[in-house]
Amino acid sequence: MKRLWIALGLLALLLLLTICHTHSLQHFTNHLTGQLEEAETLVQQEQWEQARQLTQSALDTWNRQDIRLHVLLRHADTDQIHAGFQEVLALLNSREYGEYAAANARLISQLHLLSEAEQLNLKNIL
Amino acid sequence: MVIAMVRTILLYLIIIAGIRLMGKRQIGELEPSELVLALLIADLAAVPMQDFGIPLLTGLLPILTLLCLTMALSVLTMKSIKFRAILCGRPSIIVKDGVPLKREMQKNRFTLDELMEELRMNGITDLATVHYAILETNGQLSVLPYAVHQPPSAHTLKMNPQEPGLPAVLINDGRIMTRALHLRGLDEAWLYQQLHQRNIREARDVFLLTVDERNQIYLVEQEGRQ
Numbered sequence: 001m002k003r004l005w006i007a008l009g010l011l012a013l014l015l016l017l018t019i020c021h022t023h024s025l026q027h028f029t030n031h032l033t034g035q036l037e038e039a040e041t042l043v044q045q046e047q048w049e050q051a052r053q054l055t056q057s058a059l060d061t062w063n064r065q066d067i068r069l070h071v072l073l074r075h076a077d078t079d080q081i082h083a084g085f086q087e088v089l090a091l092l093n094s095r096e097y098g099e100y101a102a103a104n105a106r107l108i109s110q111l112h113l114l115s116e117a118e119q120l121n122l123k124n125i126l
Numbered sequence: 127m128v129i130a131m132v133r134t135i136l137l138y139l140i141i142i143a144g145i146r147l148m149g150k151r152q153i154g155e156l157e158p159s160e161l162v163l164a165l166l167i168a169d170l171a172a173v174p175m176q177d178f179g180i181p182l183l184t185g186l187l188p189i190l191t192l193l194c195l196t197m198a199l200s201v202l203t204m205k206s207i208k209f210r211a212i213l214c215g216r217p218s219i220i221v222k223d224g225v226p227l228k229r230e231m232q233k234n235r236f237t238l239d240e241l242m243e244e245l246r247m248n249g250i251t252d253l254a255t256v257h258y259a260i261l262e263t264n265g266q267l268s269v270l271p272y273a274v275h276q277p278p279s280a281h282t283l284k285m286n287p288q289e290p291g292l293p294a295v296l297i298n299d300g301r302i303m304t305r306a307l308h309l310r311g312l313d314e315a316w317l318y319q320q321l322h323q324r325n326i327r328e329a330r331d332v333f334l335l336t337v338d339e340r341n342q343i344y345l346v347e348q349e350g351r352q
Binding site for chain 1: 127128129130131132133136178179180181182183184187190191194195197198200201202205
Protein backbone atom coordinates (compact mmCIF):
# COMPACT_ATOMS: atom_id res chain seq x y z
CA MET A 1 0.00 0.00 0.00
CA LYS A 2 3.00 2.27 0.63
CA ARG A 3 3.93 2.07 -3.07
CA LEU A 4 0.41 3.15 -4.02
CA TRP A 5 0.62 6.24 -1.82
CA ILE A 6 4.08 7.07 -3.18
CA ALA A 7 2.78 6.81 -6.77
CA LEU A 8 -0.34 8.84 -6.05
CA GLY A 9 1.70 11.40 -4.08
CA LEU A 10 4.12 11.80 -6.98
CA LEU A 11 1.23 12.19 -9.43
CA ALA A 12 -0.36 14.83 -7.21
CA LEU A 13 2.98 16.63 -6.89
CA LEU A 14 3.48 16.61 -10.66
CA LEU A 15 -0.04 17.91 -11.20
CA LEU A 16 0.48 20.66 -8.63
CA LEU A 17 3.81 21.72 -10.16
CA THR A 18 2.38 21.85 -13.68
CA ILE A 19 -0.64 23.87 -12.51
CA CYS A 20 1.73 26.26 -10.70
CA HIS A 21 3.74 26.59 -13.91
CA THR A 22 0.57 27.40 -15.88
CA HIS A 23 -0.49 30.09 -13.39
CA SER A 24 2.99 31.56 -13.18
CA LEU A 25 3.28 31.67 -16.99
CA GLN A 26 -0.10 33.40 -17.28
CA HIS A 27 0.93 35.99 -14.69
CA PHE A 28 4.28 36.49 -16.42
CA THR A 29 2.83 36.97 -19.93
CA ASN A 30 0.07 39.27 -18.57
CA HIS A 31 2.77 41.44 -16.99
CA LEU A 32 4.71 41.61 -20.29
CA THR A 33 1.68 42.35 -22.46
CA GLY A 34 0.67 45.07 -19.97
CA GLN A 35 4.08 46.71 -20.42
CA LEU A 36 3.88 46.42 -24.23
CA GLU A 37 0.38 47.93 -24.31
CA GLU A 38 1.56 50.75 -22.06
CA ALA A 39 4.51 51.34 -24.41
CA GLU A 40 2.13 51.65 -27.36
CA THR A 41 0.06 54.22 -25.46
CA LEU A 42 3.28 56.19 -24.87
CA VAL A 43 4.11 56.02 -28.59
CA GLN A 44 0.65 57.39 -29.41
CA GLN A 45 1.59 60.32 -27.14
CA GLU A 46 4.87 60.69 -29.11
CA GLN A 47 6.94 59.56 -26.07
CA TRP A 48 9.16 57.23 -28.12
CA GLU A 49 12.10 57.12 -25.71
CA GLN A 50 9.94 56.15 -22.69
CA ALA A 51 8.19 53.53 -24.85
CA ARG A 52 11.57 52.12 -25.90
CA GLN A 53 12.72 51.95 -22.25
CA LEU A 54 9.51 50.18 -21.24
CA THR A 55 9.81 47.64 -24.07
CA GLN A 56 13.49 47.12 -23.22
CA SER A 57 12.45 46.52 -19.60
CA ALA A 58 9.91 43.92 -20.78
CA LEU A 59 12.63 42.22 -22.84
CA ASP A 60 14.97 42.21 -19.82
CA THR A 61 12.21 40.60 -17.74
CA TRP A 62 11.79 37.97 -20.48
CA ASN A 63 15.56 37.36 -20.65
CA ARG A 64 15.80 36.89 -16.87
CA GLN A 65 13.40 33.93 -17.22
CA ASP A 66 15.14 32.61 -20.35
CA ILE A 67 16.44 29.33 -18.85
CA ARG A 68 13.14 28.49 -17.14
CA LEU A 69 11.22 29.25 -20.34
CA HIS A 70 13.58 27.14 -22.45
CA VAL A 71 13.26 24.22 -20.04
CA LEU A 72 9.47 24.35 -19.91
CA LEU A 73 8.32 25.62 -23.32
CA ARG A 74 8.92 24.73 -26.94
CA HIS A 75 12.10 26.44 -28.07
CA ALA A 76 10.53 27.59 -31.34
CA ASP A 77 7.88 29.59 -29.41
CA THR A 78 10.37 31.26 -27.04
CA ASP A 79 12.76 32.06 -29.89
CA GLN A 80 9.91 33.61 -31.90
CA ILE A 81 8.96 35.87 -29.00
CA HIS A 82 12.57 36.89 -28.44
CA ALA A 83 12.86 37.80 -32.13
CA GLY A 84 9.55 39.71 -31.84
CA PHE A 85 10.98 41.84 -29.01
CA GLN A 86 14.06 42.66 -31.12
CA GLU A 87 11.85 43.68 -34.06
CA VAL A 88 9.67 45.93 -31.89
CA LEU A 89 12.76 47.60 -30.38
CA ALA A 90 14.23 48.18 -33.84
CA LEU A 91 10.97 49.77 -35.04
CA LEU A 92 10.86 51.96 -31.91
CA ASN A 93 14.34 53.20 -32.79
CA SER A 94 13.26 53.95 -36.37
CA ARG A 95 10.04 55.61 -35.07
CA GLU A 96 7.80 53.99 -37.72
CA TYR A 97 4.42 54.00 -35.99
CA GLY A 98 2.45 51.84 -38.43
CA GLU A 99 5.00 49.03 -38.56
CA TYR A 100 5.69 49.33 -34.82
CA ALA A 101 1.98 49.00 -33.97
CA ALA A 102 1.67 45.89 -36.18
CA ALA A 103 4.83 44.26 -34.73
CA ASN A 104 3.79 45.12 -31.16
CA ALA A 105 0.30 43.65 -31.70
CA ARG A 106 1.89 40.50 -33.14
CA LEU A 107 4.19 40.19 -30.12
CA ILE A 108 1.31 40.69 -27.67
CA SER A 109 -0.69 38.05 -29.54
CA GLN A 110 2.24 35.58 -29.42
CA LEU A 111 2.57 36.10 -25.66
CA HIS A 112 -1.17 35.51 -25.22
CA LEU A 113 -1.02 32.35 -27.31
CA LEU A 114 1.99 31.08 -25.36
CA SER A 115 0.06 31.31 -22.12
CA GLU A 116 -3.21 30.16 -23.68
CA ALA A 117 -1.64 26.92 -24.96
CA GLU A 118 -0.69 25.95 -21.40
CA GLN A 119 -4.10 26.57 -19.81
CA LEU A 120 -5.91 23.54 -18.43
CA ASN A 121 -9.16 23.55 -20.42
CA LEU A 122 -11.08 21.11 -22.59
CA LYS A 123 -10.10 22.89 -25.82
CA ASN A 124 -6.40 22.36 -25.12
CA ILE A 125 -6.80 18.78 -23.90
CA LEU A 126 -8.77 17.75 -26.97
CA MET B 127 2.97 20.88 -19.21
CA VAL B 128 -0.29 20.24 -17.38
CA ILE B 129 -1.93 19.53 -20.75
CA ALA B 130 0.79 16.95 -21.52
CA MET B 131 0.15 15.29 -18.17
CA VAL B 132 -3.63 15.16 -18.52
CA ARG B 133 -3.35 13.91 -22.11
CA THR B 134 -0.88 11.21 -20.99
CA ILE B 135 -3.29 9.97 -18.31
CA LEU B 136 -6.24 9.96 -20.71
CA LEU B 137 -4.37 8.22 -23.54
CA TYR B 138 -2.88 5.64 -21.15
CA LEU B 139 -6.30 4.67 -19.83
CA ILE B 140 -7.82 4.64 -23.33
CA ILE B 141 -5.05 2.41 -24.71
CA ILE B 142 -5.36 0.01 -21.75
CA ALA B 143 -9.10 -0.22 -22.42
CA GLY B 144 -8.33 -0.81 -26.10
CA ILE B 145 -5.86 -3.59 -25.31
CA ARG B 146 -8.41 -5.23 -23.00
CA LEU B 147 -11.05 -5.10 -25.73
CA MET B 148 -8.63 -6.66 -28.21
CA GLY B 149 -8.66 -9.84 -26.15
CA LYS B 150 -6.00 -11.82 -24.34
CA ARG B 151 -4.16 -12.96 -27.47
CA GLN B 152 -2.63 -9.53 -27.99
CA ILE B 153 -1.05 -9.29 -24.57
CA GLY B 154 1.66 -11.96 -24.45
CA GLU B 155 3.04 -12.38 -20.94
CA LEU B 156 2.55 -8.75 -19.82
CA GLU B 157 -0.32 -7.14 -17.97
CA PRO B 158 -2.23 -4.65 -20.14
CA SER B 159 -0.85 -1.72 -18.11
CA GLU B 160 2.72 -2.99 -18.51
CA LEU B 161 2.27 -3.60 -22.23
CA VAL B 162 0.94 -0.07 -22.76
CA LEU B 163 3.80 1.34 -20.68
CA ALA B 164 6.33 -0.52 -22.82
CA LEU B 165 4.63 0.67 -26.02
CA LEU B 166 4.46 4.31 -24.98
CA ILE B 167 7.71 4.92 -23.12
CA ALA B 168 9.94 4.24 -26.12
CA ASP B 169 8.02 6.73 -28.26
CA LEU B 170 7.94 9.37 -25.53
CA ALA B 171 11.68 9.12 -24.99
CA ALA B 172 12.40 9.26 -28.72
CA VAL B 173 10.67 12.62 -29.29
CA PRO B 174 12.94 14.91 -27.20
CA MET B 175 15.90 12.71 -28.15
CA GLN B 176 15.50 13.56 -31.84
CA ASP B 177 13.96 17.03 -31.74
CA PHE B 178 16.21 19.53 -29.95
CA GLY B 179 13.48 22.18 -30.17
CA ILE B 180 11.43 20.29 -27.60
CA PRO B 181 12.42 20.57 -23.93
CA LEU B 182 13.58 17.36 -22.27
CA LEU B 183 10.82 17.81 -19.70
CA THR B 184 8.22 17.33 -22.44
CA GLY B 185 9.35 13.72 -22.66
CA LEU B 186 10.23 13.20 -19.00
CA LEU B 187 6.95 14.43 -17.53
CA PRO B 188 4.70 11.96 -19.42
CA ILE B 189 7.17 9.12 -18.72
CA LEU B 190 7.15 9.92 -15.01
CA THR B 191 3.34 10.17 -15.09
CA LEU B 192 3.10 6.76 -16.81
CA LEU B 193 5.47 5.15 -14.30
CA CYS B 194 3.45 6.51 -11.38
CA LEU B 195 0.17 5.33 -12.94
CA THR B 196 1.58 1.88 -13.66
CA MET B 197 2.89 1.60 -10.11
CA ALA B 198 -0.49 2.65 -8.70
CA LEU B 199 -2.40 0.25 -10.98
CA SER B 200 -0.01 -2.58 -10.18
CA VAL B 201 -0.54 -2.11 -6.41
CA LEU B 202 -4.31 -1.92 -6.92
CA THR B 203 -4.30 -5.16 -8.94
CA MET B 204 -2.37 -6.83 -6.12
CA LYS B 205 -4.77 -5.59 -3.45
CA SER B 206 -8.15 -5.91 -5.16
CA ILE B 207 -9.32 -9.06 -6.96
CA LYS B 208 -12.19 -7.13 -8.53
CA PHE B 209 -9.86 -4.46 -9.89
CA ARG B 210 -7.47 -7.15 -11.16
CA ALA B 211 -10.35 -8.78 -13.05
CA ILE B 212 -11.27 -5.44 -14.62
CA LEU B 213 -7.72 -4.54 -15.61
CA CYS B 214 -6.27 -7.94 -16.51
CA GLY B 215 -9.41 -9.97 -17.21
CA ARG B 216 -10.14 -13.52 -16.07
CA PRO B 217 -8.90 -16.85 -17.47
CA SER B 218 -11.29 -18.23 -20.12
CA ILE B 219 -12.07 -21.90 -20.67
CA ILE B 220 -11.68 -22.39 -24.42
CA VAL B 221 -12.00 -26.20 -24.54
CA LYS B 222 -14.04 -28.31 -22.15
CA ASP B 223 -14.21 -32.11 -22.33
CA GLY B 224 -12.67 -32.12 -25.80
CA VAL B 225 -15.16 -29.59 -27.21
CA PRO B 226 -14.08 -26.06 -28.23
CA LEU B 227 -16.38 -23.42 -26.76
CA LYS B 228 -17.19 -21.18 -29.73
CA ARG B 229 -18.71 -18.32 -27.76
CA GLU B 230 -15.74 -18.05 -25.40
CA MET B 231 -13.34 -18.26 -28.34
CA GLN B 232 -15.15 -15.46 -30.16
CA LYS B 233 -15.09 -13.34 -27.02
CA ASN B 234 -11.31 -13.65 -26.93
CA ARG B 235 -10.79 -13.30 -30.73
CA PHE B 236 -9.33 -16.82 -30.67
CA THR B 237 -9.64 -18.78 -33.91
CA LEU B 238 -9.75 -22.56 -34.38
CA ASP B 239 -6.45 -22.36 -36.29
CA GLU B 240 -4.80 -20.65 -33.34
CA LEU B 241 -6.27 -23.23 -30.97
CA MET B 242 -4.94 -26.13 -33.04
CA GLU B 243 -1.55 -24.41 -33.30
CA GLU B 244 -1.36 -23.92 -29.54
CA LEU B 245 -2.38 -27.55 -28.94
CA ARG B 246 0.31 -28.79 -31.34
CA MET B 247 2.84 -26.61 -29.51
CA ASN B 248 1.76 -28.42 -26.33
CA GLY B 249 2.34 -31.80 -28.03
CA ILE B 250 -1.37 -32.54 -28.55
CA THR B 251 -2.81 -33.41 -31.95
CA ASP B 252 -6.16 -34.87 -30.92
CA LEU B 253 -8.63 -32.37 -29.50
CA ALA B 254 -10.63 -35.21 -27.96
CA THR B 255 -7.77 -35.86 -25.50
CA VAL B 256 -8.06 -32.36 -24.03
CA HIS B 257 -10.01 -32.14 -20.80
CA TYR B 258 -9.57 -28.39 -20.39
CA ALA B 259 -7.76 -25.69 -22.38
CA ILE B 260 -7.65 -22.39 -20.54
CA LEU B 261 -6.67 -19.07 -22.06
CA GLU B 262 -4.77 -17.33 -19.27
CA THR B 263 -4.89 -13.57 -18.65
CA ASN B 264 -1.39 -13.16 -20.11
CA GLY B 265 -2.48 -14.69 -23.44
CA GLN B 266 -0.90 -18.13 -22.91
CA LEU B 267 -2.96 -21.31 -23.37
CA SER B 268 -2.79 -23.89 -20.57
CA VAL B 269 -3.73 -27.36 -21.82
CA LEU B 270 -4.84 -30.06 -19.39
CA PRO B 271 -5.29 -33.47 -21.08
CA TYR B 272 -7.43 -36.21 -19.56
CA ALA B 273 -5.58 -38.16 -16.89
CA VAL B 274 -5.31 -41.22 -19.17
CA HIS B 275 -3.55 -39.11 -21.81
CA GLN B 276 -1.12 -37.47 -19.41
CA PRO B 277 2.47 -38.76 -19.49
CA PRO B 278 3.21 -41.06 -16.57
CA SER B 279 5.22 -39.63 -13.73
CA ALA B 280 7.56 -41.46 -11.35
CA HIS B 281 4.83 -41.13 -8.73
CA THR B 282 2.15 -42.81 -10.89
CA LEU B 283 4.63 -45.57 -11.76
CA LYS B 284 5.35 -45.98 -8.03
CA MET B 285 9.05 -45.38 -8.59
CA ASN B 286 11.31 -43.55 -6.17
CA PRO B 287 14.10 -41.86 -8.13
CA GLN B 288 16.80 -39.95 -6.23
CA GLU B 289 16.77 -36.16 -6.44
CA PRO B 290 19.89 -34.92 -8.23
CA GLY B 291 19.27 -31.36 -7.01
CA LEU B 292 20.41 -28.23 -8.77
CA PRO B 293 23.65 -28.68 -10.73
CA ALA B 294 26.25 -25.95 -10.24
CA VAL B 295 28.67 -24.88 -12.97
CA LEU B 296 32.21 -25.28 -11.58
CA ILE B 297 34.19 -24.78 -14.81
CA ASN B 298 32.89 -22.45 -17.49
CA ASP B 299 34.95 -22.44 -20.71
CA GLY B 300 38.21 -23.19 -18.90
CA ARG B 301 37.56 -20.85 -15.94
CA ILE B 302 37.01 -22.16 -12.42
CA MET B 303 33.91 -20.70 -10.78
CA THR B 304 35.44 -20.31 -7.32
CA ARG B 305 32.31 -18.90 -5.70
CA ALA B 306 30.09 -21.76 -6.90
CA LEU B 307 32.77 -24.24 -5.83
CA HIS B 308 32.89 -22.86 -2.29
CA LEU B 309 29.09 -22.57 -2.10
CA ARG B 310 28.94 -26.34 -2.76
CA GLY B 311 31.41 -26.86 0.11
CA LEU B 312 34.14 -28.04 -2.28
CA ASP B 313 37.65 -26.79 -3.00
CA GLU B 314 40.12 -26.67 -5.88
CA ALA B 315 42.02 -29.72 -4.58
CA TRP B 316 38.83 -31.79 -4.92
CA LEU B 317 38.19 -30.33 -8.37
CA TYR B 318 41.71 -31.14 -9.65
CA GLN B 319 41.44 -34.61 -8.19
CA GLN B 320 38.29 -35.13 -10.27
CA LEU B 321 40.05 -33.78 -13.36
CA HIS B 322 43.11 -36.01 -12.86
CA GLN B 323 40.84 -39.05 -12.52
CA ARG B 324 39.61 -38.21 -16.03
CA ASN B 325 43.14 -37.67 -17.38
CA ILE B 326 42.75 -33.90 -17.55
CA ARG B 327 45.62 -31.80 -16.18
CA GLU B 328 44.32 -28.23 -16.37
CA ALA B 329 40.94 -26.54 -15.89
CA ARG B 330 41.47 -24.70 -19.19
CA ASP B 331 41.11 -28.07 -20.99
CA VAL B 332 37.48 -28.26 -19.81
CA PHE B 333 34.65 -26.51 -21.62
CA LEU B 334 31.94 -27.26 -19.05
CA LEU B 335 31.91 -29.04 -15.71
CA THR B 336 28.87 -29.19 -13.50
CA VAL B 337 28.25 -31.01 -10.25
CA ASP B 338 24.88 -31.82 -8.73
CA GLU B 339 23.96 -32.05 -5.05
CA ARG B 340 25.05 -35.69 -4.98
CA ASN B 341 28.49 -34.64 -6.30
CA GLN B 342 27.86 -36.33 -9.64
CA ILE B 343 29.92 -34.72 -12.36
CA TYR B 344 29.01 -33.81 -15.91
CA LEU B 345 32.05 -32.85 -17.96
CA VAL B 346 32.60 -31.63 -21.52
CA GLU B 347 36.20 -31.23 -22.71
CA GLN B 348 37.38 -28.39 -24.92
CA GLU B 349 37.03 -29.11 -28.63
CA GLY B 350 40.17 -30.52 -30.30
CA ARG B 351 41.55 -32.03 -27.10
CA GLN B 352 42.55 -35.69 -27.34
